[in-house]
Amino acid sequence: xxxxxxxxxxxxxxxxxxxxxxxxxxxxxxxxxxxxxxxxxxxxxxxxxxxxxxxxxxxxxxxxxxxxxxxxxxxxxxxxxxxxxxxxxxxxxxxxxxxxxxxxxxxxxxxxxxxxxxxxxxxxxxxxxxxxxxxxxxxxxxxxxxxxxxxxxxxxxxxxxxxxxxxxxxxxxxxxxxxxxxxxxxxxxxxxxxxxx
Amino acid sequence: xxxxxxxxxxxxxxxxxxxxxxxxxxxxxxxxxxxxxxxxxxxxxxxxxxxxxxxxxxxxxxxxxxxxxxxxxxxxxxxxxxxxxxxxxxxxxxxxxxxxxxxxxxxxxxxxxxxxxxxxxxxxxxxxxxxxxxxxxxxxxxxxxxxxxxxxxxxxxxxxxxxxxxxxxxxxxxxxxxxxxxxxxxxxxxxxxxxxx
Numbered sequence: 001x002x003x004x005x006x007x008x009x010x011x012x013x014x015x016x017x018x019x020x021x022x023x024x025x026x027x028x029x030x031x032x033x034x035x036x037x038x039x040x041x042x043x044x045x046x047x048x049x050x051x052x053x054x055x056x057x058x059x060x061x062x063x064x065x066x067x068x069x070x071x072x073x074x075x076x077x078x079x080x081x082x083x084x085x086x087x088x089x090x091x092x093x094x095x096x097x098x099x100x101x102x103x104x105x106x107x108x109x110x111x112x113x114x115x116x117x118x119x120x121x122x123x124x125x126x127x128x129x130x131x132x133x134x135x136x137x138x139x140x141x142x143x144x145x146x147x148x149x150x151x152x153x154x155x156x157x158x159x160x161x162x163x164x165x166x167x168x169x170x171x172x173x174x175x176x177x178x179x180x181x182x183x184x185x186x187x188x189x190x191x192x193x194x195x196x197x
Numbered sequence: 198x199x200x201x202x203x204x205x206x207x208x209x210x211x212x213x214x215x216x217x218x219x220x221x222x223x224x225x226x227x228x229x230x231x232x233x234x235x236x237x238x239x240x241x242x243x244x245x246x247x248x249x250x251x252x253x254x255x256x257x258x259x260x261x262x263x264x265x266x267x268x269x270x271x272x273x274x275x276x277x278x279x280x281x282x283x284x285x286x287x288x289x290x291x292x293x294x295x296x297x298x299x300x301x302x303x304x305x306x307x308x309x310x311x312x313x314x315x316x317x318x319x320x321x322x323x324x325x326x327x328x329x330x331x332x333x334x335x336x337x338x339x340x341x342x343x344x345x346x347x348x349x350x351x352x353x354x355x356x357x358x359x360x361x362x363x364x365x366x367x368x369x370x371x372x373x374x375x376x377x378x379x380x381x382x383x384x385x386x387x388x389x390x391x392x393x394x
Contacts, residue, residue, distance in 0.1 A: 087393075089394050127324035127325060127327065127328045128324060130328040131324045133327070134330075150390070152387065152390040153394060155360055156360065156387050156390045156391045156394055159360050162356070163352055190349065190352075190353050193350040194350075194353045194357075194391055197284065197286050197350060197353055197354045
């Protein structure tokens with residue numbers, strides 16, 4: 001048992017995962033010197049890795065804060081796994097559970113806060129984030145269509161779901177609530193609001 | 198009368214408007230050599246202008262295909278001008294009229310088609326387009342809030358409106374229908390679809 005605790009403690013300090021170490025190093029450097037003044041070589045060096053290792057995981061400097069996210073796969077899997085009688089937005093709500101347990105876990109919150117601050121300060125990163133948002137939305141449309149949802153309904157549902165995610169992510173970063181709870185609550189608010197559009 | 202026709206004909210050939218000439222030159226060069234291989238200096242040269250003139254109108258190379266768009270202002274003005282009894286999406290529909298008459302006019306369709314093809318081929322331009330989409334949505338949220346629409350309702354309405362615009366723009370580029378008609382039809386389809394989400 002004690003050995004187990006020591007093992008986890010070392011794991012946490014060593015951070016043996018290359019993409020995570022690169023993202024952490026990038027975040028530090030972007031905060032210290034600014035995004036533009038930081039090179040890929042410097043990020044790799046700070047992480048104790050090589051530039052070629054960087055490019056094994058990320059296509060470019062922008063990607064380093066986005067590459068680890070698998071939101072689209074987690075959401076698509078959650079939508080596919082929803083009961084067959086679920087409405088489109090019920091299927092989406094089912095998928096949000098997975099984000100709370102697998103992606104936006106409480107231990108990730110401090111990193112997310114710093115990441116949000118760096119993105120807010122850099123238009124190039126905002127562009128990458130905007131494009132990622134479109135891809136996440138497209139993944140939800142596809143997963144809903146595979147459930148037999150007509151494409152137009154799937155697109156509206158994905159728009160509402162995307163906005164729920166944005167709202168929930170902002171609230172989750174700032175506070176201490178469970179991501180899944182926040183995302184389902186946002187979805188409920190938006191469904192109610194859509195009645196008065 | 199004849200003098201008048203000659204005048205217009207020369208206007209058309211000279212294209213005296215610098216931002217439009219730069220956008221046209223950029224589009225030609227991006228299609229010929231690719232986006233990455235084209236420099237700002239080459240765009241300015243092709244347009245018969247200087248690099249400093251380029252930067253008077255556009256912040257960077259990406260912006261040259263987006264700088265001329267004033268969608269956000271036209272939409273905000275159209276939303277503000279809607280009758281006070283209009284629902285949020287009726288106000289948006291009112292704004293779409295303005296796009297058909299002032300922005301997406303039939304003479305612009307050939308340029309838009311080529312522009313779409315270049316954007317589809319270049320991830321960097323897709324990023325800029327994604328960010329512009331978010332800004333257009335934010336402008337609609339603000340204009341709706343100024344009408345007294347609660348922020349959450351305004352955000353849902355803007356999401357639906359944004360999707361209408363995307364759909365209408367794709368249909369308008371490909372076909373020969375009026376943009377305003379297409380946008381209002383998309384909006385109606387999406388409102389109907391949202392009932393079954």
